[in-house]
Amino acid sequence: MSTPDLKEFQEQVSELLLRHRSVLDVLSKFQQSNAAVHRSTVKAVTECGCIEVNAGKQHFTQDMTLSDARQVLDSHMSGRLCENCREIVGAEIGKNLFYLASLCNLLELDLQQIVSDESRKCSTLGLFNLS
Numbered sequence: 001m002s003t004p005d006l007k008e009f010q011e012q013v014s015e016l017l018l019r020h021r022s023v024l025d026v027l028s029k030f031q032q033s034n035a036a037v038h039r040s041t042v043k044a045v046t047e048c049g050c051i052e053v054n055a056g057k058q059h060f061t062q063d064m065t066l067s068d069a070r071q072v073l074d075s076h077m078s079g080r081l082c083e084n085c086r087e088i089v090g091a092e093i094g095k096n097l098f099y100l101a102s103l104c105n106l107l108e109l110d111l112q113q114i115v116s117d118e119s120r121k122c123s124t125l126g127l128f129n130l131s
Contacts, residue, residue, distance in 0.1 A: 006101075006112040013101040023106050030099035036092045044089065050082035 004012065017026075044051050055076040060069060081089060104111045 006115060007110070009097075010101045010104060010111045013098055014105045017102050017105070021106075023103075026099060026102045026106055030096070030103055033092065033096040033099050037089065037096050040085070040089045040092045044081055044085040048082060048085050049079075050085050051077055051079040053077055 045053055053076055058073050060073060064072065101111055103109075104114070
């Protein structure tokens with residue numbers, strides 16, 4: 001079985017979504033699924049310990065080159081998700097994508113086009129796209 005592209009995924013979600021047809025239901029489920037992604041990532045730190053977070057001030061100066069910045073700036077994270085946490089976090093991200101696609105369907109937005117537009121913007125604007 002081949003991996004569906006975003007357009008096929010969005011169509012599949014449209015066929016499956018029965019209970020949450022209201023935009024309000026979809027927005028609340030999308031927010032809830034986003035919180036679940038956060039929570040499962042936090043549990044990977046606090047309960048499993050496969051990843052650790054050690055955050056501090058990012059030391060960035062205006063005269064740094066891009067190469068310097070890439071070496072100095074940190075993700076504040078060490079370790080890698082274990083297989084169990086990878087599965088849990090991945091499943092939560094999958095649910096989040098489901099509700100994102102649902103929202104796109106209700107608003108008549110093409111998720112594939114949105115990703116393409118954002119990718120083109122990233123390519124065109126490069127570093128100026130950073131927020």
